[in-house]
Amino acid sequence: MSNQPPQSSVCKTADQLQHPHDFGQGQKRKAEQRATLVTLLTLMTMLVEVAAGVITGSMALLADGIHMAGHAMALGLAALAYYLSRKHAHDRRLSLGSGKIADLAAYTSALILGLSTLWLIYESVDRIITPAELMPREAMIVAVIGLAVNLVSALLLAGKHEHGHSHGDHEHHHDSNLSAALVHVLADALTSVAAIVGLGAAMLWGWTWVDPAIALVASVIILRWSWGLLRQTTSVLLDREGPDEIRRAARKLLQKNGDTDIIDLHIWSVGQGSWTLVAAVVAHGSTTPEEYRASLRSLRNLHHPIIEVSYCRQCALARKAG
Incomplete structure (x- = not known):
């Protein structure tokens, strides 16, 4: 008779050494709820700003609305990434867990931000060369509303950070997905400020060229943000050494x-x-x-x-x- 234990028995040592393979991605994060809420806010504001930009002829306002369309997509992608990371946290086909789904979403968001900004640069230069009729007073109202929504969204995303850096317990981590969402919102806020300043110059002195000129300056700043985000997320996706x-x-x-x-x-x-x-x-x-x-x-x-x-x-x- 064989001395081997029945196959149904479990080795206690092996059982004790079992450990989860979700790599910390199995729990729902507060950032997921914040990203979803900000996505809805951005979508509503985007529809208003695009319509107002077409009606009033404001390039900066229309650009802000178009940016919000891309940012709503990116923010929605961020919220979806959190959900997919949780859903597939225990999928053993993912050798090192599902956490990089969020980093991939952040990388995609940075690309969307960069490409939409290149479009804005082209349109701003074209509007400087070929001025168009502008309705500054009407556009100003919507631009202020857009800025207010952007600031509320930024506060929601910043919230109480779930990521941080603690010297006491050597905790060091960074949520690239949340950072990408926040950068998109801040970029929207910057273009809203550009629209307000440009429209103000048009109202006070009739300088319609200020509207696209400021949008152009804001574009350069946003490009720098998107480039920094691309570098950060690429380092994670390529398994760069930790800090x-x-x-x-x-x-x-x-x-x-x-x-x-x-x-x-x-x-x-x-x-x-x-x-x-x-x-x-x-x-x-x-x-x-x-x-x-x-x-x-x-x-x-x-x-x-x-x-x-x-x-x-x-x-x-x-x-x-x-």
């Missing part, structure tokens, strides 16, 4: 027993506020991989660390000889 602070913290924890040399260490983002780690160490004592992993528990938002341990032969021989 120096969390790397130093991990090194300190792995070497705290005083008998460890780190020969390789990789830390990278696996989603919004989540990190993973792969390290290769040489142990001059008897520290086990489990003990190394346990030493990293104080690093919040670090998921599924993998430690490869090689034991120093000379130290092992010295212990035997002793």
